[in-house]
Amino acid sequence: MRVAVVGGGVAGSASAIALARVGARVTVYEAHEDPAGPVGSFVSLSVNGLRALDALGCLEPVQRAGFPVDRQRMWSGRDRLLADVPRGRRSGDPLRSVTLMRADLIRALREEAARSGARIIVGRRVSGDSHDPLISGADLVVGADGIWSATRRALNPAAPQPRYAGLYSVSGATDGPVRLPGDRPQGFNMVFARRGAFIYLPAPDGTVWWSAQVAATDPPPDVAAVGLAELTESFRTEKTPLAVLLASTAVAAATLLHVLPPVTCRHGDRIVLIGDAAHPVGAGQGASMAVEDAVALAREVAATKTVPAALAAFDRLRHDRTGKLAKTAAANRDAKTAGPVAARLREIIMPFFFNRFYEKATGWLYDHDPGQLPA
Structure with missing residues (x-):
């Protein structure tokens, strides 16, 4: 199977590793000359993302590139401690959330993609149109080109805009x-x-x-x-x-x-959107969701007889989880833009409830097992 991946960031590099591991001939097209260069800031990976990296075989290099973060604390502007909870995990999980520079994460993934046999071409911008000569001969096109995805617009010209x-x-x-x-x-x-x-x-x-x-x-x-x-x-x-x-x-x-309104058309017969192109979730989960997507897509491609069936199965598998997380992200974003009255109420109420209910409310997110890639 010939696969063209549009975008060489976290989602694109992770999907290149996963699909190459299940036997596809993968070419990654990245518009920037150096997508692992000084672009962006630091990024955190919670334990669900780390388990997906483990499935790709690159957990250890990512852990070495960053540092573990054990706790997450939230404070009021008046220096009052509002919450103190495990960072990106349940309290009993032996894994620890990892924070690293985004450039270092992309570099580790790209190096693993190359070792897995993927071909990475930089400085080439793909229009996303199925007639684009760079992708027209591919059996599968993976749109991993972020929130401003050209692949999403080509798949559905009426797709929502950020x-x-x-x-x-x-x-x-x-x-x-x-x-x-x-x-x-x-x-x-x-x-x-x-x-x-x-x-x-x-x-x-x-x-x-x-x-x-x-x-x-x-x-x-x-x-x-x-x-x-x-x-x-x-x-x-x-x-x-x-x-x-x-x-x-x-x-x-x-x-x-x-922010991006929900994307209702996320795949066609041979084109599929992953990562921020399909669901920019935020909430510190963007990178983790992208890696989860990559593992899930490769597993469905390996297990399903045809590409259209594999893409439909992948979309069903990921839809509810990413949709639920998008709602959580919206609530987190609203909290950062709350007015003074809402902020004062948060300062009064949050210390009594957040620590008590955090693990119950987030267990569905951090307990996720992406499974392993087939040999």
């Missing part, structure tokens, strides 16, 4: 070790701030990785021009975010955050 989510994200790291105010432990920390949310993680080298998600009804004219001066103004009333920003001299990445 819209601005009312948030933009600016990320970076401190220049060196930082002494955080008070007794701030290691782990993933999120502060519900007056103007959005601020995420920070102390790294093993003592620096602090951070991401400021700024709520703004209208997006900035040039998000790449947003710098530390604007961020320190936005988070001037939050003690710890301000300390982290003041210990930094540059930003590493900036992007507008977008």
Whole structure:
């Protein structure tokens, strides 16, 4: 079977590994010259994503490229601890969530894809149209080209388009070790701030990785021009975010955050959408869902006699899970843009309920077993 993968990011590289492992001849087409270069910020993989990476045979290199994160803590803008729960897992799970730079994750996946026999061509933009000579001879076309997917538009010209989510994200790291105010432990920390949310993680080298998600009804004219001066103004009333920003001299990445209405046409007879092209879920699960997709798609292709039947089975398998997660992501996003009254209610109620019900509410997500690829 000849497979053309459109997009060489996390979803594309993971699907290339999985499909090559089940015997397909895979070619990946990536528009950027270096998709593993300095694009984006850090990314977290919860245990469901790590199990999918294990199925692909590349869990260990990804773990080596990042660092484990044991706990997730959420704080009010007034430095009140609202929740303290296991990060991306149940408390009894021996796996630990891993955080690493997105570029390092893509690099590890691309290297494994090449070892698996996939051919990776960079600097070639595919239109997604079935008559595009780059993909016209493929038996299967995998649209792994992200939220602005050309493959999705080619599959269905009436497909929904992304819209601005009312948030933009600016990320970076401190220049060196930082002494955080008070007794701030290691782990993933999120502060519900007056103007959005601020995420920070102390790294093993003592620096602090951070991401400021700024709520703004209208997006900035040039998000790449947003710098530390604007961020320190936005988070001037939050003690710890301000300390982290003041210990930094540059930003590493900036992007507008977008949402996508549910995509109802996710496959045809030989074209299928995966990852953000099909369901940009957010909630810290984008990379994990993309890797889960890759394993599930390869398993169905290997088990089903025809490509159309395999794609239909894959879509049925993934639809409910990704749809449920999209609703969770929407609730998380709304919490970051809540007004002062909602923020005050959250500060009162959240400490009494979140820790008690977290594992019950998220068990369906973290307990997922993607299965193994057939030999």
